[in-house]
Each structure stands twice: as structure tokens, then as C-alpha cells.
Amino acid sequence: MDSHTVAAQTAITPHDEQAHPPFLRHHFANVAQQRETATFGMWLFLLTEIMFFGGMFCAYLIYRNWYYPAFVAGSHTLHIWAGTLNTTLLIISSFTMAMAVHAAETRQRKPLLRWMVLTMILGIGFLCVKAYEWHDEWVEHHVPGLNFSPAEFQNGSKAYPDDKLPLDMAEKAQVYFSLYFAMTGMHALHMIIGVSLLAFLFVKAWGGAYTTGHVAPIENFGLYWHFVDIVWIFLYPLLYLISRHQ
């Protein structure tokens, strides 16, 4: 497939004859350069992710200022325990992922596989809780565009009977839920991609691909996973916490 195989043979410079492992691509001088390059590329990709989520955070800030009562009422309908549980799951999964990276760096295959499985389980656990929450919101007619009903926000909910908004403001809870679903949906999409990638990496790690010094894929996947965790670390207070007492 690679048209440079011939070139790669001739291009090996004498200085790295002691270190030319099979995973070193021909256009890099040595493993260190390849690894740094991959890490830098990953960081630039995360930069794009910051801006991708940034657009939604920006919208959230603006609309929260505009429709403050609706955002408070919308936030009141979320389960704080679910948000906290999910935050905990993700933080532990970040820890296990960090340990997986450590296992790859120290070339221990079994621990690497163990930490990867744990990370995967925690990620799937997060998605299950999230699915439960979405189902709940569907049942309570909170999905804008599909089945949204302002009734609960006009008449007050069980937990917050004082949340009685005039109809025009109650309608604005749709904006809150639009952003809620867009943000958690995009986040969950990233989680699903993350878990799938992890499964793929697991298969290759099973064969020992990442415990011979070729840590870049595990390391860069770790960066991705932690980034997704950070997004949730900010979503959690914005969506669940800051309106509790307003």
C-alpha cells in the first residue's frame, strides 16, 4: 500500500541503526520525533474540539443570561445524583486511562489490558446513566421539537412547586433543553467514539502492539479520553449545579 517502501530502505540514516523498530514510519528520523509529532498532532486536534464545544458553551452563556428563569427551571428537572454519578464515573475512567498509559509506557501488557477494560466499562456505565436520563426527559416531555410541553414549567414540578413561569418564559425552557441535548448529545457521541476506539486499541494491545515502546496510540487516545472528561467536568456544573438554589 505504501508507495515509499523502497524509499524507506534507502532513507535510513546511519545514526539510528540501533533503533529502527517496525512501527517507525519512514519519514521520521527516529522514534522520539515520531512520538512527539503524533502527540502534537493530537493536541491540535483537541484544539479543534475545544472550539467545537466552545460554540455551544458560548450559546449556553448567552441564553442563560437571556432566559434566566427558564434555565433555572430546566436545570431543576435534572437528577443531580445522575450528574454526580456520571462525573464520578468519568473521573475514575480518566484515572484508569492514565494508568493504562502508564502501563503502556512501562511495557506491561496485562496491566495495560486490565486498565483498558476498566476504562471501557466505566465509559459504557456513563453512557447507560446518560441514556437513562434521556429516557426520563423523553417521558417528561422535555425534548424540544419532538415532544416538548411547557406545562411543567407553567405549573411547577413536584420537586420545585414554586417554578411557575409565565407561558412565554416556560416556552424558553426549550432553549435550555435544546442546548442540553446538543451538548450532552455531542459529548455522548464523543464517548461512543471513544469506547469504540478503545475496543479497537484493546484488540491490538492484546497482540502486544503497544507494549514494545510504541506507546503513541495509547497515549494519544488517553489525551482524547481526558479531553472528553474535561468537557463533562464543565457540563456538570453548568447543566446540573449552578441553578440549584436560584
Next chain:
Amino acid sequence: MSTIVTLPDQSTAQLPKVSYLNQEYGLKSWLLTGDHKRIAMLYLISITFFFFIGGAMAALIRMELLTPVSDLLAADTYNKVFTAHGIIMVFFFLVPSVPATIGNFCIPIMVGAKDLAFPKINLLSWYIYIAAGIMMICVLVFGGVDTGWTFTTPLSTHYLNTNVVTAGLAVFLAGFSSIFTGLNFIVTIHRMRAPGMTWFRLPLFVWSHYAASILMVLGTPVLAITLVLVVLERTIGIGVFDPTKGGDPLLFQHLFWFYSHPAVYIMILPGMGVISEVMSTFSRKRVFGYTAVAFSSVAIAVFGFFVWAHHMFIMGISNYSALVFSLLTMLVAVPSAIKIFNWSATLYKGSITFETPMLYAFGFIGLFTIGGLTGVFLGSMGMDIHLTETYFIVAHFHFVMVGGMLMAYLSGVHFWWPKMTGRMYPEGVSKLAAVITFVGFILTFFPQFILGYLGMPRRYAAYPPEFQVLNVFSSAGASVLGVGYLLPLLYLTWSLKYGKIAGANPWQATGLEWQIQSPPLTENFAETPIVTHEAYDYEWLESKKAREVPTVG
């Protein structure tokens, strides 16, 4: 200082036996290649295809506007045609034009690397581009889309029943292709430079691509999320931009222009890089004020993120905010002017010759200056309120994008054609094409400035009869321009087989890419180059030529 031009005698030049073009044969060797030069060629073919589709749309627009009434095209068809023209030209031609073709081909060689940092991602970026392109073609085949290239809400989300979702996803995908290209460039420029290739020895072409890549990486994701929200709003009915649910349509414009204003710098900066190379090569002088030109690229990239709301002065944003954005817009004129002045100063006392790339570059300087200055008019709020949504805007951005960027692109294609293919284009007919393009361009778009100033609005199929004379001029110019663009397609294709053999360095340019054979080897350099000279050091080139034993082929 010796600046006497002695171009090499090409009659003795031969094509090298092994090059990236003949290293491997067969369709598979192209479609699965990791070679940045082959991917550049794939891009060159695909963007040329889209350029001529977009051009056909432009031809339809100009034919319709030949008469004051909506006779050739019905009004809604006209809307679809100008939308297709805008989307294709912006996202499928201008954004990838120079970076994905010439940049892809030259940047690894210019920094002295064997390939881009991520060859597979480079190939992936082309496939994503093709997928996006196919989606866009589907949009056209299945009835078109009529939002205008800006997808403005709530028009795009509520009032149209055309293929907005497909078009939006096509642009979303094209954006990813552009992100991957930009990401690859940044990493390559940081991490893959040859020994001795310091930042201030990089050709200005690399600097301007670096700046454009920053914009691609930081700006495009905002467009992506905006389009995702538009698509969700259209399909599910969430209410982020929908005023009936409490959303603010202006927020869409903020987010859209947060990308799309920097996007015009994504389009123009690589072109400016081409001009720097061409100006220096054909006046045989180091670019005047190298550091200033290098940093002006970065300055344009940074300022680009602070000015977007000048597209929205009449849309209902706050007056105070508009004032801030109007003032900040003036800042962009400074680095752009630095470039123009420095290129002009490069010519001073240079040994100027007028090969085709240089003619296009001169075209660029004149037309871009007009386009840029009218941009300053439009950036000042009072003028903008009079001129926005008129043909003045249309003329302004065509001067920058077509007069500027397309001229730069053609300049670059001619300049590096010998390097890419190993053969020269025919000089006589290509000079003619450059002149025809320039004349046709002026004839097409200059009348539009006047039309806009007189108040003819854009995006309408019909117009008051008193505007017809100028519109006829414009349409006549467009047909001249069409000839100007068809000619290079014909003679460049012809030159693939019949062009004169170019030899390694037909222009006697100093860049690293000119020190290797044309077309280059797959791995670019037989051995990693060690850079000891500054960019555009013509004395170094002279002494190198004096020392080396002439070997050909």
C-alpha cells in the same frame, strides 16, 4: 551583487528516470498513496473539476443578468444557481485551492522533509473532500439548495424545502478535510524541518500556510458545530437559532462568521505565500522585509478572529459592538498593506522578467489592492450601511477572492508546474491567458462596483432596466474571463505530453524544492538536506551553481 539572469539551457534537460510519477503505476497506487505529491495531484484534479462546475454556475448567473427581467432562469432557480456557485467556489475550490494542491506538494519539500507528518491523514482529508463533493453533487442533482452559501437562519431552518441538510453536511465534511490539511501543515512545519532550517529560513510560502493553517484548525470547528445545530434544528426541531422557540438567529450569524471571516484569510493567505515566492524569483531579490512579511501573515491570522461582525452591521447587532468591530476591521488593513508594500519594494532594482507566473502576480497585486481597499470602505460602518447587500460587496469579494486568490493560484500553478510535472507550459499562450484573465476580470467586476454604488441589490434574478448597460459589460467580461480560465486547462493538459522538459530549476529559484529533480523522487530528497543559507539567497544559488558539476536527469 550579481543579479544578472541566466536561465539554464533547457534543451539539454531530460526527464529523470525515477520520480514520484512513475515510481508505481496503476490506479491503486494513486488511490492508496501516502505521498503528499500524489495527493496534491489528486486534489488538483478534483478542485479543478469543482472549479469548472462553480464556473458553469457563474456563467448561468451572468447570462441571466444579461437582461433586466428574470427570463433565462426563474427566480427560485436563480437562487439555487448562485447558492451552488457560492458553496462550491468557497468550500470546494477556494479553501482547498492553494493549500491542498501547491501547499501539499511544496511544504514538505520546502521544510526539507520526506513527507507531511501524517500521510494517512493527508489521504483521508482527500477522501473526505471527495465524499463532501459527492454529497454536494447529489444536492445539485436532487434539486439544489437555495440558502445562499451562508445558510442563514431562519431561512435555512424554516422557510426552505430544498436540500439544506445534505448541503450543510457536505460543507461540514469539507470543513473536516480542511482541518486535517491545516493540522498536518502545522505539525509538519513545527516538527519536520530539516537540520538548519530555522523558522526565519523558511520560505514565506510556508509562513503564510502556517498562518492559514492556524485559522483552519481554530475556526473550522465553530462552523462545524454551527452547521450541526442548523441540521438538528431542521431535522429534530431544537431551538438554538429558532426565534419562535426563543433562539436568536443572530447567534447563528455570530458563530458562522466567526469561521467564515477567518475563512477569507484561509483563502487569501496561501495565495499571498505564492506571490512572495513568485515576486522574489522573478526579480531575483530577497523579499524586502522578510520578517515583516512573515509576521504580517501571523498578524492577519490573529486579527482575523476579531473582526467578524462587520458582516452583520445591518443585521441588528448592537451599535456599540458594531463600532468596536468596525474599528478592529481597520487593523487588518495594516498587515495586508505591509505585504503589498514589501512586494513592491522587492521589485525595486530587481532583475525583473515577465514570465507567466509574474504576470499573474502583478495581476494579483493590482486587483487585491483594489479589493482590499474597498474592504476598508465596507469595514467603516457608515459606508457599509449604504453598500452592504449590493453588488459593491459582490465586486469587493470577487476582487479579493478571484482577482486575488485565483490569480495567485494560477500564478502558483504555472510557477510550480515544471516541478510538479517535469515539463514547461507553453510560455506564449500562457502569457496571453494571463492578460485575457486580467482584462476579463476587470471588465466583469469593475462595473459591479458602480452597480452596487448605484444601489443594485445582490441575489436577485431581475433588476431595474437602467442597470442593464453595466450588467451587459459585466456579462461580456465574464465570457472573456471564461476563455481566460479555459486556456490554462487546455494548454496545461497539452503540456503534460508535449511540453518542453523543464530540468530541475528552470526559474533559477532558491527554494529547496528547486534544488531537487523535477518531478521529484517519492522521498523528495536522496539524503536529508542540511540548510545553511537564508531563504531567497540568490548569491548562495550562484556559488552553488559555480561549484557543482552539471548533471542532468
Next chain:
Amino acid sequence: MEHHEHHLHLTASEPTHHEEHIVSPTVYLIIGTCLLILTASTAAISYVDLGVFNAVVALAIACLKGSLVVLFFMHIKYSSKLTKLTVAAGFFTFLVLLTMTMTDYLSRAWGRW
């Protein structure tokens, strides 16, 4: 700018010089515990009525947690200046998006001159 880029060195003497810093599991454990404690405290604080400061405190804790993840789990503390700058550039551009958009939203209600 980056004088110490490894590929400028053609000598084979320093393959370990650019070896990534391996963070010890103890650090990961400490940071993970801190993150869990912070999560518990931010959840607990949200039940106390602090007025506008509920949002301030919650976001401050979120920033702290995010910084811990970036610095230690993502190894930024041990990374090159370039990587640090990349992260900074991302947040800077996000802030530009936020502040420049807010110039419009904050002053829109001020009316005409």
C-alpha cells in the same frame, strides 16, 4: 524558537534525552482522589444557597478540576512549551469567541447612541 528540537541533532548520543516523562501511579492516584473530593464538594456546595456565588464557586471548582486533568493526566506539566502554547491558544481563541460575541449581547439593550 525551539533550539532543542531533537531532529536538529544528528548525533546518536541521546536517544533517551527526549524520552517522555513517565508520571508515577502515585501522582495519578493523588490527582484522581483530589478530583473525586472536588466533585463531592461541588455537589455538596450546590445545596447551599450562596446566591450568585453558587455559579462562581461551581465554575471555579470545574476550572480547578479541568486544570488538574490537563496538567497531570494529560501531562501538560511535563510537556514542551509548544504543547503548552497549543493548549493556551485553544482557550485564548475560545475566550475571543466568547468576549467578542458578548460585546454584542451585552450592549444590544443599550439602544441607539
